[in-house]
Amino acid sequence: MFSTETNQNLLPVTDILFKQKKAKGLSFEKLGGLLGRDEVAVAAIFYGQAHASPDDIKKLAEVLELNEVVVANDLGGFPDRGRTLDMPPREPLIYRLYEIIQNYGLAYKAVLNEKFGDGIMSAIAFSTKVEKETDDKGVEWAVITLRGYHILDSKEVDAREEPDDFADI
Template identity: 50%
Template structure:
């Protein structure tokens, strides 16, 4: 997977400033996951949000145009090779259909929105090894009959 040049520059500036995505959450008043998605050109900033980010990172205003452009979303048609990203792919291969059945038992025939959606990551301390807690919350959209 190739990382866009603008993403590389944003990440380098964040590192140089010693900022975390949680720090940027306080500046932009948006969730750290959304901000990370913006870095990877998977979200679109408003002009004001882009200006705040560029200013916080000490970057030239020429980045505003890239951050406010409508993105082409997704990783592409290939299976991801990064081990952490692949685990999510693997989780859906193993648990996707069971998850779909459970959701449909509870809600009916439909989908979970990825547009009206939030995603949070929490660290759970555990004596046997810290755990990653991923919380997805999407609006249920029933299929329409016509």
């Protein structure tokens, strides 16, 4: 866990949230179930990297037995995304994710362009999940899914309709 002692870019409430999560013996998966959110989204909320709705704030405060106003003070605004880590990252797991993008980023772009046309994958209309998979030899594998709405280059936008509902994203 990163803390405000080692990273001044984190919100003051981050340490409090992690302390209470540990004291209550809760996982992000359990908190996600209670909030109706994915476990990665809840972890991102803890770090101030995802938007917390008023309902998220209320439920987090209830479950973690925290003052709702204190939680809302840090999590109630818009996230200041992307400022919590040094680049390149020094934490080994996060560096491996960075390395994946360094090594496969252009390949992802080429394949996405072939499948969807010129554009980008949204990190706003986006969801992600982490799963654990065990193969037939008992070896554990991490499976990370990234799901983002594909946004066409502005010249191509008029040719396609946007989805009616981003609720599932």
